[in-house]
Amino acid sequence: MNEKQSVSTESLDTLFGISISVPESWWEFEVRPEGREATIRALVDERTRELPELAPYRTDLTTMLRKMAKDAHDSGAIYLGCMAENFDGVPLSATVTVSVLGAKNEQGVALSTDPRAIAESLGTITARREGDVWREVTTVEIPEVGTTARTYGVEDVPVARGDSRTLRMVLTQTYIPVPGTTDQVVLVSGASPVLDLAEAFHDIFDAVTSTFRFV
Numbered sequence: 661m662n663e664k665q666s667v668s669t670e671s672l673d674t675l676f677g678i679s680i681s682v683p684e685s686w687w688e689f690e691v692r693p694e695g696r697e698a699t700i701r702a703l704v705d706e707r708t709r710e711l712p713e714l715a716p717y718r719t720d721l722t723t724m725l726r727k728m729a730k731d732a733h734d735s736g737a738i739y740l741g742c743m744a745e746n747f748d749g750v751p752l753s754a755t756v757t758v759s760v761l762g763a764k765n766e767q768g769v770a771l772s773t774d775p776r777a778i779a780e781s782l783g784t785i786t787a788r789r790e791g792d793v794w795r796e797v798t799t800v801e802i803p804e805v806g807t808t809a810r811t812y813g814v815e816d817v818p819v820a821r822g823d824s825r826t827l828r829m830v831l832t833q834t835y836i837p838v839p840g841t842t843d844q845v846v847l848v849s850g851a852s853p854v855l856d857l858a859e860a861f862h863d864i865f866d867a868v869t870s871t872f873r874f875v
Contacts, residue, residue, distance in 0.1 A: 676838060678758060678846065681871040682741035683864075687725060691733040691740045700725045724753060731819070732757050741868070743852075754830075754852035754861055756868050760838070761845045773837040773845055775799050778809035785813065793828065800834065800866075804873055809835040812862050814855060830858045832865035839874060848872055 682688060687707075689699040704722050708715045724744045732740040737757035745752050772778065776799060785795040795813035802808055811833050816826040830852045838844040850865025 677875040678739065679871075679873040679875045680739065680741070680756070680758065680848070680868065682756060682868055683743070685745070686741050686743050688739075688741045689725070689729065691729050691737055693733065696726070696729045696733075700729065720751070724751065728753070728755055731755075735759065735818075752852075752854055752857075754850065754854070754864070756848065756850045756865065758872075759847045759849070761835075761847050762843060773842060775807045775809040775835065775837065778835045778845070782809065782811050785815070795831075802834075802836070802870055802872055805836060808837075812865075814858055817851060827853060828855065829853055830855060830861045832862050832869070834869045834872075836872065846872075 687703055689703055690696050700722060704718060704725070707721075708718055714721065721744055725742065728742045728744065729740060732755065735757065737759045739758035740755060741757075742755040743753060772781075779797050779799050782797045783795075784797050785793055787794040793813065793815050795811050795815060797809070797811050799807050800810050811831070813831060815829060815831045817829045817831060819825040819827060830850075832850040834848045836846040836848065838846060848869045850861065850868065852861045854861065
């Protein structure tokens with residue numbers, strides 16, 4: 661894993677920091693539009709110098725990273741770590757994003773931030789046949805954080821906030837209550853379009869999320 665990356669965010673009424681680690685081969689960069697392009701160019705330059713075999717895929721990598729960053733920003737993420745690699749001409753990609761959610765329903769009524777209550781509210785999805793979407797719900801322990809609610813499975817995910825289009829993705833989502841608040845939850849979401857490697861990516865997302873800390 662890379663050394664932990666810290667991000668400070670002012671969301672709703674609380675200022676706090678987070679720390680999370682991703683595998684050394686992954687990419688981490690600014691998701692906001694004002695810093696995104698320069699950071700992606702610098703990262704691609706650095707990575708292609710370190711790994712000359714990636715040079716032929718420079719344009720593909722840049723395009724993939726640019727899309728990942730835009731999608732993360734459009735979804736409200738404050739942090740993005742992503743895998744973007746090309747194996748024998750086959751692109752493999754995955755992202756881990758961190759977002760801050762307000763624990764209120766559409767009517768503005770406060771919802772519980774208790775992990776078990778969150779888990780009960782999420783609900784499972786059972787696949788009727790091979791290739792269908794599915795979701796399992798559980799609670800997991802994260803060191804120095806405590807009990808958290810989690811879903812994992814294969815789901816249809818909106819392309820962007822407010823967009824009716826969806827993509828079928830391997831998805832692991834962990835809901836972490838923000839200490840000292842009763843109305844904020846951090847969502848750590850791992851996603852990949854590589855459905856054939858669902859089990860492997862669930863394990864990767866679990867390992868990354870287990871490094872999450874408040875700082």
